[in-house]
Amino acid sequence: MSDGTGRPGGEVERPRGEDGDRSVDVRRRVEQIALGLMATSGVVVLLADLFGWLDALAPGGALPKVTLLILSTVTVFLLMELERLKKLDTVDDRVRHLGPDVQRKISDLEAGVDAQISTLTANVEAHLSKLDIDAIAQRLKRQHYGGVVQIHSRFPEDAFTGLLERAGDELVILQTWIPNLHHLRAALYKAITDQQVHVRILLLHPSSPVAGLRDEALRAVRDPALAVNVRASVEGCLAGLAELNTALTPENRTRLQVRLYNSLPSIAVFKIDERFLVSSFLHGQLAIDSTQIEIEGGDTVMGEEVQRELRTLWSIGTDVDLLDWRTSVAGISL
Incomplete structure (x- = not known):
């Protein structure tokens, strides 16, 4: 079946x-x-x-x-x-034949992994190079703080001297007078002679009515015995600048300009290239003893405002001949 x-x-x-x-x-x-x-x-x-x-x-x-x-x-x-x-x-025999094949495949695999890692690393580095962290932080700082980078309790002479030693363009000072000129004179001389920095200084005219107002403001909360004579202080500052001018060669003297203004100053400014130290004229206190706002960047919000004030006072100011500053000041009409 x-x-x-x-x-x-x-x-x-x-x-x-x-x-x-x-x-x-x-x-x-x-x-x-x-x-x-x-x-x-x-x-x-x-x-x-x-x-x-x-x-x-x-x-x-x-x-x-x-x-x-x-x-x-x-x-x-x-x-x-x-x-x-x-x-x-x-x-x-099979194991012996398999050994080189396996080794070759492992080598190929390692080479492929290394190539992928290299490609990935290159891509990451390329993206990171486009992502400039410092530039982004600086831009955000400018946007949120208007260029303010630091606050000083008073005028930082050491920081100012360090900035001036690295200056490559100009120094602009706006003050009624410069109370600490004797501390800064050596740095000013070096900047003018060694670094070829152009120094422009704006001071209050000693005979300006504003000098009397500033006298009253400084005496408002201070002992009369500690009163500061603004006119005498301005004239003492002019005498110190004249001595600095005399120490310079005729060629370097052209880089030192001093102008007197007859107006109410809103702020005191020390500008070194694109860095600013800005303070206010408070009652009973010198500007250099007031809080100093450090600003970086002439294109920032505060930097532009400060530069606009400097241009305004410079345009209404009158040059002083430091070789004979007394005669020059006397010839300036208010």
Whole structure:
């Protein structure tokens, strides 16, 4: 009978590989039996030798024969395992061939990863180079603070001297007079002679009515014994600037300009290139003893306002000839 597949009805189809699995099982069973016989033979031979049975069974030649028997069994066992040992050689060959391939693939993978990392690093650096943190911070500072970078409790002479030593363009001073001129004169001389800086100074005319008003403002909350004579202070400042001018060569004297104004000053200013120190004329207190606002940037909101005030007072001021400042001041009409 047939089951419709062309095979006898009682025959069951074996799964693929079942015959191979059975042959492996048979061989393993034979190996186990052979190993068991070898182990048993060893024990039997040892016991027979101890009781003298070997000499009784085969006097003089039993032990070599037994040894030959065991060696023959081991040889048969090895012959049975020869095919499996050959497979080990095949595996070893495959491993050796696989080694270079794997190493090459690993090398290719490392090279690819390194290339991707390099590309990513280059992209990150390119984006970071466009993102100038300092410039952004500076721009935000200008937007939110109008250019103010620092506040000083009083005029910072050391900071001013440091800025003046790095100046490359001009120094502009707007004051009623410069109370600390004797501290700044050496720095002014160096800036004019060594750095070729153009110095412009605006002072209040000593005979201006504003001088009297400033006298009253300074005496408002101070002991009269500590009163400051504004007119005498302005004239003393002019005398100090005349001495500085005399120490300069004729060529360098052209870089020192002094003008007198007859107007109410709103602020006191020390401008070094694009850096400003700005204070107010408060009652009972000199401007250099008042709070100083440090501004960076002539294009900032506060920088533009300060420069506009400087231009206004410079335009209404009158030049003073420091070679004969008394005669020059006397000739200025108010």
